[in-house]
Amino acid sequence: MDKKIGFIGCGNxxxxxxxxxxASGQVVPGNIWVYTPSPDKxxxxxEKFAINAAESAQQVAQVADILFGAVKPNIxxxxxxxxxxxxNKDTVVISIAAGITLETLAKVLGHDxxxxxxxPNTPALxxxxxxxxxPNSLVTAEDISDAVNIFRxxxxxxxxxxxxxxxxxxxxxxxxxYVFMFIEAMADAAVLxxxxxxxxxxxxAQTLMGSAKMVLETxxxxxxxxxxxxxxxxxxxxAVRVLxxxxxxxxxxxxxxxxxxxxxxxxxx
Numbered sequence: 436m437d438k439k440i441g442f443i444g445c446g447n448x449x450x451x452x453x454x455x456x457x458a459s460g461q462v463v464p465g466n467i468w469v470y471t472p473s474p475d476k477x478x479x480x481x482e483k484f485a486i487n488a489a490e491s492a493q494q495v496a497q498v499a500d501i502l503f504g505a506v507k508p509n510i511x512x513x514x515x516x517x518x519x520x521x522x523n524k525d526t527v528v529i530s531i532a533a534g535i536t537l538e539t540l541a542k543v544l545g546h547d548x549x550x551x552x553x554x555p556n557t558p559a560l561x562x563x564x565x566x567x568x569x570p571n572s573l574v575t576a577e578d579i580s581d582a583v584n585i586f587r588x589x590x591x592x593x594x595x596x597x598x599x600x601x602x603x604x605x606x607x608x609x610x611x612x613y614v615f616m617f618i619e620a621m622a623d624a625a626v627l628x629x630x631x632x633x634x635x636x637x638x639x640a641q642t643l644m645g646s647a648k649m650v651l652e653t654x655x656x657x658x659x660x661x662x663x664x665x666x667x668x669x670x671x672x673x674a675v676r677v678l679x680x681x682x683x684x685x686x687x688x689x690x691x692x693x694x695x696x697x698x699x700x701x702x703x704x
Contacts, residue, residue: 441499442469443492449505451559455589470495496521508532564590565607604698605691
């Protein structure tokens with residue numbers, strides 16, 4: 436990609452995006468500019484990745500074809516308002532700030548701006564992220580493709596309508612927490628059975644990762660994959676019976692419904 440990429444803010448998620456782009460070869464370090472309020476951090480990023488260390492947010496805005504707003508949500512709008520006059524008219528602004536809508540961003544940047552709202556999740560930090568990409572009507576097909584490819588450099592990404600953003604929060608944004616709880620519970624049971632704890636974590640986590648990979652790569656319905664593990668009268672169907680008895684699926688659905696409702700409530704505050 437022969438475009439100049441700018442980062443205003445570069446915390447854990449920003450750095451995951453930065454590393455993904457460079458490692459995948461999509462963007463050469465010399466085409467990346469980064470600014471954070473900490474000169475030491477910018478210098479450390481320059482030394483590590485050979486990117487350009489910017490002296491101000493405005494400098495990044497002036498040079499960038501694609502600008503990542505990677506600061507905390509509580510200061511995103513303030514930062515965007517400060518750099519708006521420095522942006523080129525065709526710059527694509529990508530916000531990764533949770534809870535800030537396209538309309539809210541447009542009120543600050545202008546309704547004539549190309550804006551993308553993206554929501555990566557924390558597995559992006561280990562190159563296994565899931566990201567939603569939500570463009571406004573001014574973003575071109577080429578711009579969308581560039582954005583999706585950037586986010587796919589450290590996991591997977593799909594274009595999602597903004598009306599589904601609360602579902603995204605439930606199924607990927609907040610979901611790593613539920614998955615970690617499941618891994619912890621599986622490991623606890625294995626420890627109860629006598630397995631050393633660190634080994635139990637490895638067995639549980641690897642099993643979860645492998646099972647997810649089967650869903651993604653086989654295109655077989657999860658229920659069918661479950662059935663293939665459940666031998667008649669065997670150990671697996673006994674475990675499945677107990678999970679159903681305890682309301683496992685119902686609990687997960689109800690938790691996600693509450694999560695999505697909370698996301699919607701927070702977006703209106």
